[in-house]
Amino acid sequence: MIGAELLKLVTLPSLRWAAGLTWVATALIALAAHHAAPSEDPIRTALRWTQAGFLVVGVLAATQEYEPGGQIRATLLAAPRRPRLMAAKGVTVIAAVAVLAAPTGTLYPLSVALVGAGLGAILRSALAAVAAGLILYLVVCPLMLGRFAGSAPWLPDTELLQAERGAVAAVAWPVAAVVVAALVFHRRNA
Amino acid sequence: MISIDRVSRSRILHEVSFEARPGRVTGFLGPNGAGKTSTVRILLGLDRPSAGTATINNRPYASLPRPLTVVGALLDGSGAHRARSARAHLRWMAASNGLPRARIGEVLEIVGLTEAARKRAGRFSLGMSRRLGLAAALLGDPPVLVLDEPFNGLDPAGIHWMREFLSRCAAEGRTVLLSSHLLDLPVDDVVVINRGRVVAQGTAAEVRGEHESLEAAFLSLTGAASW
Amino acid sequence: MRKLLGLPTAWVGLVLGLIAAPALVFVNTPGLRRALESGQIADLGYENLGIGLLGALILGVVTVSSEYTSTSDDAPDARQMTATLLAMPGRSRLLLAKGTALSLVVAVQGALTASATVLLTQAMLPKYAPPFEPARIAAAVLYWVLLGLLAYAITLIFRNGIITLTVFIVNSSVVSVSYLLTKLTPWAAYLPDIVGAHMFLRSNPGEVHIPPVTAGLVMTAWVAALLALAAKLFARRPA
Numbered sequence: 257m258i259g260a261e262l263l264k265l266v267t268l269p270s271l272r273w274a275a276g277l278t279w280v281a282t283a284l285i286a287l288a289a290h291h292a293a294p295s296e297d298p299i300r301t302a303l304r305w306t307q308a309g310f311l312v313v314g315v316l317a318a319t320q321e322y323e324p325g326g327q328i329r330a331t332l333l334a335a336p337r338r339p340r341l342m343a344a345k346g347v348t349v350i351a352a353v354a355v356l357a358a359p360t361g362t363l364y365p366l367s368v369a370l371v372g373a374g375l376g377a378i379l380r381s382a383l384a385a386v387a388a389g390l391i392l393y394l395v396v397c398p399l400m401l402g403r404f405a406g407s408a409p410w411l412p413d414t415e416l417l418q419a420e421r422g423a424v425a426a427v428a429w430p431v432a433a434v435v436v437a438a439l440v441f442h443r444r445n446a
Numbered sequence: 447m448i449s450i451d452r453v454s455r456s457r458i459l460h461e462v463s464f465e466a467r468p469g470r471v472t473g474f475l476g477p478n479g480a481g482k483t484s485t486v487r488i489l490l491g492l493d494r495p496s497a498g499t500a501t502i503n504n505r506p507y508a509s510l511p512r513p514l515t516v517v518g519a520l521l522d523g524s525g526a527h528r529a530r531s532a533r534a535h536l537r538w539m540a541a542s543n544g545l546p547r548a549r550i551g552e553v554l555e556i557v558g559l560t561e562a563a564r565k566r567a568g569r570f571s572l573g574m575s576r577r578l579g580l581a582a583a584l585l586g587d588p589p590v591l592v593l594d595e596p597f598n599g600l601d602p603a604g605i606h607w608m609r610e611f612l613s614r615c616a617a618e619g620r621t622v623l624l625s626s627h628l629l630d631l632p633v634d635d636v637v638v639i640n641r642g643r644v645v646a647q648g649t650a651a652e653v654r655g656e657h658e659s660l661e662a663a664f665l666s667l668t669g670a671a672s673w
Numbered sequence: 674m675r676k677l678l679g680l681p682t683a684w685v686g687l688v689l690g691l692i693a694a695p696a697l698v699f700v701n702t703p704g705l706r707r708a709l710e711s712g713q714i715a716d717l718g719y720e721n722l723g724i725g726l727l728g729a730l731i732l733g734v735v736t737v738s739s740e741y742t743s744t745s746d747d748a749p750d751a752r753q754m755t756a757t758l759l760a761m762p763g764r765s766r767l768l769l770a771k772g773t774a775l776s777l778v779v780a781v782q783g784a785l786t787a788s789a790t791v792l793l794t795q796a797m798l799p800k801y802a803p804p805f806e807p808a809r810i811a812a813a814v815l816y817w818v819l820l821g822l823l824a825y826a827i828t829l830i831f832r833n834g835i836i837t838l839t840v841f842i843v844n845s846s847v848v849s850v851s852y853l854l855t856k857l858t859p860w861a862a863y864l865p866d867i868v869g870a871h872m873f874l875r876s877n878p879g880e881v882h883i884p885p886v887t888a889g890l891v892m893t894a895w896v897a898a899l900l901a902l903a904a905k906l907f908a909r910r911p912a
Contacts, residue, residue, distance in 0.1 A: 260542035267534040268527065308843045312835060320527055325567060329492060330525030330535075330582060333517075334542040336491040336508040383834045387731065390842040445493040 261348035278309025310365040314372025374433025453498035473633030482625040518583030524575040528568025572599035733824030783817035829903035865895035
């Protein structure tokens with residue numbers, strides 16, 4: 257089952273594009289950041305933007321099932337036990353993103369991608385999930401941080417800015433997103 | 447062997463019961479919106495009934511360890527992501543149930559898609575999509591086939607082929623359940639559903655009864671004669 | 674011609690965008706009070722308008738992407754675009770109609786939110802708020818419309834809303850990538866989003882100062898160029 261889910265991920269052109277673009281963008285921005293602020297870790301700085309790419313990868317991995325063509329029905333016919341299917345999907349996304357994120361040397365992209373996958377599975381629309389995820393990470397989080405500095409330890413992206421304060425939130429958010437997605441998926445008619 | 451036992455779903459299905467036996471083509475007939483697709487989806491574990499059970503060889507679909515080797519199902523759409531090629535789609539499906547890769551070429555051959563195997567599913571015509579769906583259903587060489595409106599989107603040659611194919615499957619001893627709003631079908635047994643209730647069932651001859659044709663019987667049973 | 678936007682999917686997006694943008698601004702404004710105690714912000718109120726932009730962006734994307742969404746599981750190629758083109762075979766007129774409708778909706782939305790935000794800021798923080806200047810509001814609205822059109826053009830070029838949405842939201846976040854690029858070359862200040870902001874912000878981050886009118890012209894040129902490219906591609910492509 258995990259093999260089948262991996263096959264699904266690697267034979268999806270949009271996912272390959274998203275992964276490739278994320279890599280290129282991370283490298284380019286890291287280069288620019290290195291020029292602009294040599295004292296900071298350029299990859300972490302670059303990730304502040306390219307985390308969006310990992311979010312998109314997570315979203316696409318989940319929403320591929322719901323795009324026209326009705327793949328979700330084929331998936332459920334092949335693997336009707338939903339909890340096992342969810343587990344297989346989770347393991348596959350984690351493995352794939354871990355490989356993708358390896359060059360950055362941090363686990364933070366994994367956290368973003370899983371939040372994206374959770375949102376994708378809940379909303380079942382790539383556009384809606386990408387919009388929601390990006391607004392959460394790039395608009396709501398900075399706003400919250402700016403207005404209520406005390407909220408930092410609870411925000412999903414603090415890990416990226418201050419590694420020592422955000423670890424718990426960086427784990428809790430994806431876990432929450434995935435758990436909600438699993439519950440919704442288990443109850444929903446396909 | 448498929449058994450549907452007093453399956454209900456709020457407002458859509460009311461205690462639907464029937465069986466489909468091996469070696470026979472069972473036609474599950476009814477007008478649009480009668481509850482055919484809902485029943486099929488419940489049988490395949492995609493939807494949940496509010497009451498009743500639906501089993502295949504005495505087991506609910508969701509408890510089958512390798513379901514594709516027991517049941518082949520064709521629903522609307524091909525089930526393939528439009529950016530994936532037909533072959534890539536069948537490859538993951540085969541992998542999910544531990545089926546040999548060699549089987550992919552065989553089913554593509556059966557449905558006549560060998561030439562189009564590398565084409566993206568999104569570029570398929572309606573008829574080709576249905577063929578790809580059927581290829582996926584046949585991957586595990588299943589003894590039970592469940593087909594929802596299999597004739598939709600097929601051209602005359604495709605319809606002819608599908609009729610022959612279904613009869614051949616039954617002759618091989620498979621259980622074939624096909625839902626349709628068409629009446630001119632090579633069916634052995636018939637279940638007629640209307641507004642979520644089974645209104646007649648039996649062999650094709652029994653259901654036809656006094657009427658001059660299955661069509662006349664169907665129209666009088668479903669009250670559609672007022673058209 | 675504007676009937677096109679009566680297409681249900683487009684409407685859902687439009688209504689969502691209309692509600693989302695003012696809501697974001699509204700939520701954001703009261704929070705500003707806290708930030709004020711520490712420092713002065715010359716462009717108070719006007720800066721908030723950057724957030725409402727998301728509404729314009731989403732509108733621009735939805736205008737196109739709803740057309741390319743498949744309407745049928747059985748025939749994934751059956752897109753609304755096909756029906757739209759059958760109804761309106763003149764492609765350039767179709768694009769014009771859509772663009773006009775989009776501009777009007779964004780303009781109305783922008784004018785309402787922008788005035789509301791600035792007035793709200795004045796009402797709540799009379800000591801700090803800058804005076805109500807219709808010209809600057811107009812410039813801000815123009816910026817929104819141009820950005821909405823930019824999103825529209827780019828979505829049309831890629832036929833994929835996700836790319837546009839990602840690029841634009843990422844770019845309109847904390848510090849924009851374009852701004853980062855200005856560190857590498859001053860020419861980056863002429864990228865459409867930065868140059869556009871010069872139209873209504875006075876205390877702009879960045880070393881280069883561009884007068885508002887020039888800024889407006891440069892941004893308009895960007896939008897016009899991308900729209901022209903989009904139109905050219907659209908006219909050639911099979912639906």
